[in-house]
Amino acid sequence: MSEYSRPCSFDSDDEGKRQSTTSRLYEEMIQLIESGEWEVGGSIPSERTLMQQFQVSRIAVREALSMLRALGVLDISHGRSTTVRKMSSETLSKLFPLMLSMEGEQSLSHVFEVRCGLELQTARLAAQKRTADNLNRLTDLAQKFDSFDTDTPESIESDHQFHVQIAKATGNPLFWVLLNVLGSYVKFAQRESGKHDPEQHRRASQAHYEILQAITDRDPARAQACMERHLRDAHHVSNL
Template identity: 30%
Template sequence: MALTDDAIAKIKAMIVSGTWGPGDRLPPEHELGEQFGISRNSLREAVKALAFLGVLDVRHGGGTYVTSLEPDVLLTSLAFVTDMHDDRALGEMFHIRRVLQSHAAAEAARSATAEEVQALRDELKPVAELTDPAAYLAHGTRFHRLLCDISGNRYLTALVTSLIAQPLLEHVTLDPLHTSIVERTVAEHLAIVDAIAAADGAAAAALMAQHVDDVDYWVRQGEASGTTTL
């Protein structure tokens, strides 16, 4: 493991130094092994680990490349962590969502253009008609991603998107008995957009915090019946 860690550190150093940049192809395995003074087995394990982390892209028969290194690629492995959540971890993830998304809403209120506000409104138009859980979850993810995108912080967008999608998928079902929850969700989203349009950062942040708290509550209430919503 120590040799593998050493190989990971050396590959990382080459990328951080700019020797290899996004999209660059790494030298052949035997050349890297000689350059680093590391066995091929250790090098292969290092490459596998960095591929899992989204740093390298192994194309079988086509070589190994540095990925785009964009946040949404590098944070892909976060989905593995969220997949492994238990009830306590789910609550902790909602706490993180509350902090990040409140900040995102405040930033959006500060800098959103009329076009960006309209894009948020357009995303909300068909929501009330959605009855498929996957489609509804996709809407929620798109809405919050659009909102985070306004901040211009790519890591914020990637983190929030990762925290929203997979952890809730197993909890989300919709049926006619829960239309009131859907309606409340739509109303909360609209209120957030209205605050952003009014450039009221404090209100946007407070409304977003309340929305995330409500989702947290619905998830916990729905765990027994398996029914909740975004």
């Protein structure tokens, strides 16, 4: 009998134990996916089969499946079987803010450190590899951000897309996938801060144009230096 098919006697009417049951069931389901026993794109067993396999209630099964669906791991459709979804950058971008928000105040500093390492390189490579189309897109995004007077959901998104477009200009898809994931937390932190500083917005807009000009001039060192100043200024303001 496999470790996943053995009976589990952790079902209970007690609310705390029921939550513990759901958590343990959720973890075992994750293991089934990680091990490949539940294959990506394949259907998982029915609720009734899972109840018998794990010796748990229907409520526990449904709660665990709902948790996995919320994470984007499972695709649950009415009238059809539940299937395992392929993890994507979109899934990670949904998980990242939640994961980091649980890590405490140091999480923003951690993101800044990783973001610096990533974006100094994307700025340098973009200056070397950018195309005319990249420049057009970056110009549009810089102008869109500049059209706002302070932080709004729209300006925060245009700022994020400016940085993502720089990563795309490197020609390496891993850069923009990773940056898109990191950026989701940056946007989350910006929205949560509730800060609306017109002067900071003006400095950020100016920094965008400086970075864009360095990339346009194919000057990798200047693009990297401008990006570093921009990121450090933004990080300093977020910690005030």
